[in-house]
Structures are given as structure tokens and as C-alpha cells.
Amino acid sequence: MTEEFIARLRAQGSRYHDQHPFHRRMDAGELTREELQRWVANRFYYQKCIPLKDAAIMANCDEVAVRREWVQRILDHDGTVEGTGGIESWLRLGEALGVSRDELVSERRVLPAVRYAVDAYVNFARSKPWVEAVASSLTELFGPAAIRVRLEALERHYPWIDRAGLEYFRARLVQAPRDAQYALDLTVARCRTREQQDAAVAALRFKTEVLWAQLDAIERGDTQPAGALT
Numbered sequence: 001m002t003e004e005f006i007a008r009l010r011a012q013g014s015r016y017h018d019q020h021p022f023h024r025r026m027d028a029g030e031l032t033r034e035e036l037q038r039w040v041a042n043r044f045y046y047q048k049c050i051p052l053k054d055a056a057i058m059a060n061c062d063e064v065a066v067r068r069e070w071v072q073r074i075l076d077h078d079g080t081v082e083g084t085g086g087i088e089s090w091l092r093l094g095e096a097l098g099v100s101r102d103e104l105v106s107e108r109r110v111l112p113a114v115r116y117a118v119d120a121y122v123n124f125a126r127s128k129p130w131v132e133a134v135a136s137s138l139t140e141l142f143g144p145a146a147i148r149v150r151l152e153a154l155e156r157h158y159p160w161i162d163r164a165g166l167e168y169f170r171a172r173l174v175q176a177p178r179d180a181q182y183a184l185d186l187t188v189a190r191c192r193t194r195e196q197q198d199a200a201v202a203a204l205r206f207k208t209e210v211l212w213a214q215l216d217a218i219e220r221g222d223t224q225p226a227g228a229l230t
């Protein structure tokens, strides 16, 4: 039963965003500078909302031992002092791609559908049982393989990118497997009934769609309401 449950969760990997046409083109070296800039500016909104999502999980979880582990995710993104953490690293990635940190922080380039998708993820964590929100983070099971391919592609096909700016992804290669393993063990331990397991699989499926919808919007391009960039 446990093996079958884990297999059902892992099967969601076929819906992961590395299969999206936009990421496929990124990995093949086919994106323009403008497309990469649009991606980095919009993904910033995802990055900045991840700690809100993790804080929502903690707010809903009354178990000390789980919170003690989960808080590490917030520290990884926010850092412990100015100039550290994943959000800061993403700002440096933006700079390496030619988008200033002011531009990222201003959210001026965040497309409506990207905001809508990311906010749906935060709201999911706020409103659902915390175990389901933990399960929804399990896209990170599929992350490291995708990031490894992406890192290599960014270095190989886009020589104009400053390599130092790619540090964010190198850090994720260490953090994501640790986070995913903890979340998987927790999900398996807490989802014993068929109903609970179905809810966990549905949560993970929902999350693959959050990521997919983000890329649909990014691929589509700058179709903001008139005046949004002013």
C-alpha cells in the first residue's frame, strides 16, 4: 500500500514543468534574451511567495517537531541576515540575466495569470489541512533532475549569462532533495487511508498545474492590461 502510494505520487512527475514547451525551449537553447528576462521576473513572484506558503503550513501545524524542521525552508529563502538566502540569490540571477533588482522587486513585469497561479498555491496552503499542503510541495521530488538539465543548458547555450548568477540553482540541488525526502516521509507517515492518499495525490497534481499555468502565461508573453508597465 505504501509502495503503491509512493508510486502514485512519483507518477505526477510526468506532469512536471520540465515538460512544458517553454522549459523545453529553454533547455534546447532556443529562448531569446527577452524571454529569459520575462521568465526570471515572473518566477521571482513564485520565489517571494514560497516563504508565505511555508509560514501558512506552519501556522496550520500544531506539531513542534514538524515546525522545527519546516522552519528551515523559510530560513533558506529569507536568509538569516541581509544579503543572504534564496530570494537574494534570485535577485542576483535576475541581474545576471539583465533585469535589475529594482525591476524584480517592483513586480511590474509580473503577469496577471502568474500572480493568479502563485496566489492559488499560497491560498491552498492557508486553507487546506497542512498535510495536504506538505504533499503539494512534493514537486520538489522532480526538481533536482530538471534543475541539473537547466543549469547545464544555461551555461552552454547562453554564454552572455554571468555564471555567478546561477548560484541559486546550485544551492537548490542541495536543498531540494533534503526537503523533498522529509516531505515525502511525512506524507507517507500521515496519509494512511485511501481518502488521505487520494487527497495527497490531488494536492500534488494541483501543484503541477500551478507550475504549468505559470509557464503558459510566461510563454504567452506580455499581455498585461494597457498601462500596467507605467
Ligand SMILES: O=C(O)c1cc(C(=O)O)c2c(n1)C(=O)C(=O)c1cc(C(=O)O)[nH]c1-2
Pocket: 050, 086, 136, 137, 138, 139, 140, 143, 146, 147, 172, 211
Ligand atoms: O526551478 C524550479 O524548477 C523549481 C521548482 C520548484 C517546484 O517544483 O515547485 C521549486 C523551486 N524551483 C524552488 O526554487 C523552490 O524554492 C521551491 C519551493 C517549492 C515548494 O513547493 O515548497 N517548490 C520549489
